[in-house]
Amino acid sequence: MFSSGYLRSFFIYLSILISSAPSLANSEDCLHLNNNINNQIRNCEQLLKINKNSTQADFNIRLKLLALYTHQGSYENAHKLFASMTHYSADTLTYQQNFNLQRRLGILYYREGLFPKSLLFFKKAAALIKSDIHEAMFAKIQADIGTAYLAMAKYSQAILAYNKSLKIKKKLGSQQGIAVTLNNLGSVYRKMQLWPEAQDFYQRAINIYETLNLPARMAHSKENLGLIFLADKSYDAALNVFIQSFHFFEQKKNQVASLRLLLLLSETQINNSKLAAAAKYLNQAQAIDLILGPSAHSTALKLNLGRLLSAQGQYQQAQAILLAGVKFSKEQNDIIHTLALYHALIENAVKFNQFKAAFEYQALYTTAALANYKLNFNNELVTTRAGFEFDQQTQKIILLNKNNEIKQLTLINQRAKFALLSIIFLLFTITSISFIFWQKHKRALIEKNLHTEINWHRSQFAKLGVNHRRLSAAFGELKQALLIINNSQQVIFINNACCKLLKIKKKNIINLTMDDLIQESNQDFWQVWHSGVEFNNEFYPKVKLNNVDSGIDLTVTTIDYDEYLTLFAFNLNNINEHILVSSAMSEHTFHQHLVDLMIISLEAWELATKSNRIELAERSGIWRVSIDEGRLRTRSMDRYLMLKTLPKKPRWREVIRTAHFVLAECTLSDECKLSLNDKLAALSQHLRAQALL
Structure with missing residues (x-):
């Protein structure tokens, strides 16, 4: 028989095994993809209650739970969880864990609409890795940076970041990743209203998704493609791709996506004046909205319902539902839909000759637009400040590392080297101050001479104009x-x-x-x-x-x-002969001078501004710009660029004014400016000799 002490030890060991079994089982359910996100969150939370040690495994669980909270929209829980992770030292974590933490924080702030702060954390994550070593991570974070820039309407920076990501993905051969970035680039060009470029990127993404048999992603890209057709008023094409995407999401029972597509379908039909079809889609959308509850899509639903009622001639009903939409969008801080609703109210009032109401809605629209402008300005200020602070932090880290290296290298004979550095610094300071004062004095003289020359050319430009x-x-x-x-x-x-x-x-x-x-x-x-x-x-x-x-x-x-x-x-019967300037000089010499001056003026303009002669004609107002077969042309100016096409009675004042305009408005090299002044002086002297000025 077993002794009582042995039995007690056996039961204690058995209880430990039983208590640890759920932990092992739940670890798999927490860290890996699960169809039920709520169950996955509960498993992770249970693991944290059991495992209270500050280990790397515990950190990974918290990091996964942070991602799940963000995905679910539980932002308050996500911030509380991050606060509980601050005791982890960056030195005890791997570079990948540090990278994932900064990236997850960036995604959290992005979901909250705090795009400048999101961009800051994305940049912090990017600073932790090297593009030539951690290529996949670099491609991922550059795509995140591009998405943040896109949300902030900084399109050139977004394109730059997405192209960096695309270059790495092409090198790695990640076809799905390439398609995602192509889709993102399409969204940038769509925001810039460059429809052909956006359509090309979306179509390339769709082709890859179709090859990889990824229908869900293909449906999303087709939805984006439909937005281009809708903005370009190609309603039949938009309707076709929206219906394809809607059928997919409806089959997959994705009610949020189905509601979004129904709203786009109704908007397309309203714009196309097909009100019965629009009403059918809106009825379906209302049914889904009742199931899902209030959301951002509820505002768009009210907007489309109001527009439909207005198109059907129901002014009061349209006004009521649009005003309800304004109230809801303000509660949601949805400025984009607020402006759209005000615009719909204005159109509704004008359509039914309610001009007083239209004026009041216009005033409210202006106020909301101004508030949005101020908000964007503040966000821009926050972005600049955050970027400056990030650069400062980076510089401080670099300087700290350099100082540590210097201290290690200067332990021996520190006093002698310190004295030497002090002397060098003093000499450098004196030299720098002297150089700065000399440069300042020289720059002041150059600026004074430049202003004098520019003012003279401007006075000549104005003097030769119409009185x-x-x-x-x-x-x-x-x-x-x-x-x-x-x-x-x-x-x-x-x-x-x-x-x-x-x-x-x-x-x-x-x-x-x-x-x-x-x-x-x-x-x-x-x-x-x-x-x-x-x-x-x-x-x-x-x-x-x-x-x-x-x-x-x-x-x-x-x-x-x-x-x-x-x-x-x-009502003119006889018009007096107008006086034309005649020339008593040698026509060939005079004409050659004019052509030479015009050519060198145009070359100087193109070299300084990197633009063409059409821009010169429009900016100066001297030469007429006409439209022929859909293209801008400068026929008058073009005749002065070759001797054989020069008019018999050339407009010599226009040529001189053009030269003065280029000298006044362009930053030219000394050689170019000297050449142009010489040509101008030669022509002016010839004209004075012939008494034409």
Whole structure:
């Protein structure tokens, strides 16, 4: 028979085995993927109650639970859990554990909408690894950084981060990872409203998902592709891909995704004026929303219901549900949907001639938009500050490591080296201060000379422009109705008779263009106008004007009056001959000077600004830019770039003004500036000799 002491020891050992068995079983259920996230969370929490030692295994459990809380949306529990992990020293953890902790914190703050803080932790995680050693981790964290930048609307930084991730994934041959990053790049270009680029990235991602037989991811990418078609008003194409994605999620019983797709389908049908189909989708969406309870999708549901009711002619009902949506979106701090709801309220009020209500909603929209702008500004400030603090921390760590190395290397003969370093530092400081003062004095002289030169060129540019007082003296008191257009196609002068005819005031001609005066139905006139050719007393009978009931006869001619202008005369029978500048100089020499100056001015502009001659014409306002076959052209300027195409009576003032404009507005090299000044001086001297200035 067994003794009582032996039996007692046996039962104690047996109880230990029984108590440890659930721990071993639950460890597998906690750390690995489980279809039931709530059960997985309970298993992890139970493990933490049993295992209270600060081991690496315990840390991994806490890290997994942090990810589960974040995924579930239990952000408060996630922060409490992180607070319980602060006693772990970074030195006792592996680099991978440190990396995963920083990345998980970044994901937590991202889910909470704190994107600048999220970006800070993603960057901390990236600083813990090396791109050439930990390639897979580097690709993953760069994708996270790109996602944070995308949420902050910093699209160029997002594209840069995603491309870094894509490069590594292509090297590793991770087809699924490549598809994910392609999908993310598509989202960036979609936010930038660059539809062709976004569509290309989404389609490439869809093709890979289809090859890998990943229908869930393919459905998400098709949904993104549909958003492009919806924004581009390709409603049939959008409807096709949305329906495909909806059928997949409906089959998988994914109610959240199904609700999202139903809202997109209803929005597409409302935009396409197919109200019956939109109502069917919204009825399905309401049924799912009742099951899921209030969420961000509830706001979008109210928005689409309000738009549908408004389209059906039910003003009061539309207004009521849209206002309910505004209240709900404000409670959820959903500024995007708040602005969309206000916009829908404005459209609803205007549609039913409720202009007072529309004005009130417009004021509320403006207030909300301003608040959103301030919020974005504050977020930008937080981002900058967080980045600065991160850089400071990084620099402090680097400096600390360097100081430790220096201390180890300077233990021997420290006093002598300290004295030597002090002398070197003193000499360096004196030299630096002297150099800074010398540079400051030199920079001040250069800046003074540069401002003097720029101001002179600007004065020459303005001096050679049209003098409005001279135009008033020449045409202001004529009984003939006249107006004058400059090279930028803007009205720069209108006399009293024309003001009376067109029923406008002189003070209102600012920013007035020909599109505001002459109707598009006058095709003969507009065809010649858009071709960019010069007018020579061209007569157009019975031209229809926007402010005049009956047709008016119109004569158009191009005049050289300080610069080339276009004169419009209404009810004109005989027009006086306008005075053209004639040249008594040698035409060949004069023309060659003009072409040379124009070519070197254009080359200097392109070299300094990295832009083309169209940008020069638009920025200076000297040369006319026209549209031909859907392309911008500078026909007038182009004639001055070759001697054989130069007009017989060239606009020499425009050429000189162009040179002065380039010298005034561009930062040129000394060699380029000297060459341009020499050409300009030679032409000016020749013109003065011929008494043309």
